[in-house]
Amino acid sequence: MKLFSTIAMGAAMLLTAILPAVAQSQGGSDLDSIIKRGTINVGVGLGTPPYGFTNAQMQPDGYDVNVAKLIARDLGVKLKLVDTTAANRIPALTSGKLDIVIYSFSITPERAKVIAFTDTYYVDKQVYVAPSAKKVESVDGLAGKSVGVTRASTNDIVTTKNAPKGAKIQRYDDDATTSQALLSGQVDGIVTSGALANAIERQNPDLKTFFTVAAAPMAIGLRRGDPDLLHWLNTEIFWLKTTGEIQALQKKFMGGEVDLPAY
């Protein structure tokens, strides 16, 4: 499976490099074509609680999924949720498979070269979680430890960047697998989003958050070169903040409200 994942990653990167130029050449704004089509295709991750998961009725639910519902409501179009993997978020956008991606998508300058980000709609932290007996003070203490992260996600990026040389970084395909690696003792600890850490710790009292590796402001991703859609989405985020709906979702899924920074 490791080999497959490596190939997947390579192919995704290759496609990311080739495709952006093509998708933009269609002309006109996606905002108009989405409204005309009557459907918006939104990439979400159903394996990334509490952002995206399936609820007790086996329906998609979570913070990202509900933000997507509000966006579709305010656009007056039908919502089509597409379950995506973290590594496929960018190629699925650039190849035109998706209109937007709402997928605990952290803003990084690297990613912003390939796709566009809206204003922030949540600010998460990337934290180190491990069994309370295996105490680690800071990121430097990870030397000699095995650390689980989710491949191509922000926790992978910040851990790869900040962890000392001796740290052994294990990459898994989605947050569920990463958490399972921790629960089954395959890794000493994991770096994951603060929201998921809260949820896992409530379920497993012997786990503890030790330190924050990095803050992770998150935004909605879309194709570059579409100022109309970008502007509409920013207006929408501003509007949802004004009506308090986005705060209500934060309270429901993340267990607290976060003051959103504005660009």
Next chain:
Amino acid sequence: MVFQHFSLTHVGYLLQATQWTLLLSAIALVCGAILGAIVALARVSAFAPLRWLARAYIYVIQGTPLLVLLFIAYFGLADLGLNVRPLVAAGAGFTLYASAFLGEIWRGAVESVGRGQWEGSAALGLSWGLSMRYVVVPQALKVAIPPTVGFSVQVVKNTALASIVGFIELTRAGQIVSSATFQPLQVYLTVAAIYFVICSVLSHLSRLADRRINAEAE
């Protein structure tokens, strides 16, 4: 949020996803078999350029990981302006994959039939097509069944890779359920059991077919 307990609702969800696994397997095997038969015939054709073409096709497809074929079918077709559904993309990728392998399996089976059989049917005045139809293929079938079934079982299990192009089949459904319940062991044991049932049924059917063909030959 609160994690759910693995329950019958989740098993129902897994069984629903199993339908997609079965549908994708069926598309891969049926379309793959049609294309594979053409490839196998081209591979043993008397016309040399056709043989080379079939050989190149098999060489390229067998030399490409299935995952990459799926990526090409999903993202590559979108690039050409064809925005296909995940099922269509995955079906196309699996068809290419299955046709190359089945083509090569069946070429082997056809070539396992002795030269003398060809010469004998030529002596009876049968054309290439008629020799193939009435003399060679019936004998090749017996040789072909076990590796064909072996490969079909592989295809069923490999459909798990289709999750990478946004296709929720059995394995992806397992991941989703496991991230909602955080009970990976129970979830993946259930998933394994479902795959086991599908593959056992397939092997059992092949044994029946094998017996029937052998009985007819005698």
